[in-house]
Amino acid sequence: MIDKSFFIKRLVAYRELKKLNQEQLSKAMGFKDRQTLSAIETGTRELKPSELLQALKVLDISLEQFSDPYSLVGEANYSWRQCEATEEELSNYEDKTSRIVALLKDLDEKFSTTSHSVILPKLPITKNSTFHDVTKCAEQLVKEFNLGDFPADNLEELFFRKFNVSKLYVDMPNSISGAAIKLNTISVILINRNEIAGRRNFDTAHEAFHCLTWDAIPPKHVEKAYSNQKKKPYTEKLADAFASALLMPSESIEKYITLKESDITEDVINNLANKYGVSSIALMWRLVSLDKISRSHADRLDKELMAKNGQKDGEDLPPKLFNKQFVQYIHKSIDSGTLSVRKILSILDMTMEELNDLLVSYNLTVPYDL
Template identity: 45%
Template sequence: MTPNNSDRDNGISMNSINELIGRRIKHAREKLELTQAELSERLGFKDRQTLAAIEAGQRKVTAEELVRAVQVLKVDIDFFTDGFRLIGEGKFSWRAARETTENLLSEFEERAGRWVATYRRLGEIQGVKTTVLRPHLALTERSSFEEAAGAGDALGVEWELGDKPALALERAIETNMGALVLYVDAPKGISGAACQLPGLNTILINRRELEGRRNYDLAHEAFHLLTWEQMPPEHKELTESNHRGKGRHKRVEQLADNFAAALLMPERALGPLWQARDG
C-alpha cells in the first residue's frame, strides 16, 4: 500500500518524524539538566512514562504539546522539526589549537552539523542506501605504537593506495569506509574533525591548511572513525603534540599519529628511497 501524505512528508515516514522530535526533546532536556519527571511536570503530563515514550519515538507529539515544549525548553520550533540540522545525534572530535575556545568550536559545530545533515537528507531524498556497519581496526589503548603503524601500513596495502597514498586516500576512505569527506572553510585554529554519525560518518578538513597538514589530518581522523568504539576521542584534540597532557588522552593521540604516519609514508615506499640514498 502506498503511504498517503499523513504517513509520509517529503520521503520521511511519520515514525522517523516522531523519532526526530523525541530525540531532540531528550537532547534539550539533558542540556537543561532536567529529569524526565521534572520535564513531564512542566509539560503537564500525568506521568513520566508519557515523556519516555515520546523520547523513544513511540508516541506522537501533538501540536499543543510541541508549542508547550518550545516554551519550556526555550528553543524555536525549527529545533524540533528541521531535518537539516544535527541535534541530539552525531559525535564530533575536533583537531584544534590550544587557544581555540569551546564557544568557537560549539558555534562552528552547529554550522558543520548543518552541512552533514544536508548531505544526509539529500541522500535520503535520492534514495541513497546507507549502512550502520562500518569497518574498524582491531586496536585498543593497550596496542603498541608499532602495532598502530603496522595497521596503517597494512591498510594502505589493502586499499591499494600505492607509493603515494595521499593522492588516493580521500577516495579510499569514501569507498571503503562509506564516510563523507568535506573540505571546508574553518576558523583559524581548527584543522579538522571526525564526526561519528550512524549511516554517515564524516571527516571535515580545513581547506585553508597546507596540503601536507590536510593529508595528515585526513589520515588522523580516519583512525578515529576506525577505532571510535574502543577508543572514543575527546571532543577537542590538540594539534600541538607537546600540550596533549598525560594518560589515556595522550596515548590515543600517539597511536593515531603513528597510524597516520605509516599510512601516508609506508615502509614499502620509503625503503627504496632510503636505499637509493645510500647508493
C-alpha cells in the same frame, strides 16, 4: 510529512543537550511525575501539541529549530581537532557545519548510486592496542588496497569508496584544523582547506582513524592539537601513529631514503615530504621512528628552512570547497527541483554569487534560475 518518532527523538536529543534529566523536564512541563515523560520518550504515549510547545519553551528553542530536517541534533557525534579555540567559537561552527553535513547525508541518500552497508567498517583496533598494532594495521591497508609508494594520492578512494568516510574541505577559523563526525550510516571528515597540503593530508588520515575506531576508542568531543607529544592523550598518539604509517609506509621510506644520515638535509626532507604529501616535520619524526636519522640529528635540522616544506607563500593553493561529489549533488538537487535555491543558500550560508562560483569551480553549468 514528518514521522512522530522524529519529534520524540528530537525531544530526547534537546533534553540531553540542555543537560536536563526526565524528572527536571517533567516538572518544568507541569507533569505530575516522570513516568509521563518517560512514556512519551519511549513512544507508548503521544506527545500533545500543547505539551510540545511547553517543552520548546522550557528548552528555549523555536519550533523551526526543533523541526529542522537539516539539523543533526541527537544524530551525530563530533570530535574537533583545535588549538585554543573558544567554546563559543566551536559551538557556533558546529551548528553551522552540522547543517552542511546533514545536507550531504540527505543528498547522498537521494542521489548516490552506491549502496552503503548498514554496518559501518571498523579497524581491528581497541583501547588496548599498541603503537605497533596501529602501525601494522596502517601498513596492511597500504598493501591490501595497493595505495602505492605515496598513499596520500589515494586517500579519498580508500576512505570514501572502501570505508564510507566522506571528506569535505571547508573554511575554518585558524584555531580549528579538522573534525571527525560519526552518524548512523556514514562518517564525515571536515578539513580546514586553508592549511598546507601536508597538514591537510595528515589531518585526513588522523580523523579517519577516529571514524574507523569510534566505538572501540571514542574520541573526546574536543581534542587539542598538542605541540608537546608528552601531553598528548594516548588515543591521539595512536591516531598520529596510524596517519604517519599510512602516509609514509616503511617499505617506501626504505626505497627512497638510501642516504647516510649526514646527507639527509632540510632540502632532502622538504622534497620527499612534498612527494608523500605530508609536512617536513611529520616526515622528519617518521625518519626518527624508523631509525633513519637520530633524534640529535633531527634537533640540529633548521626548522625554519622546513616551514611550509620550503615553499614560498602562494605556492600551495587551497583545494576547492567541499568535494566534487557533494557539489554535483547540490547541482542536481537544484536542477531537478528537489531543493530550492533559497534553501541551499540558507544551509550553506552562501550568497547567490558564492553558490554560482562554487558550481563554476567544478565546471558545472549554472541552473538558469541562478
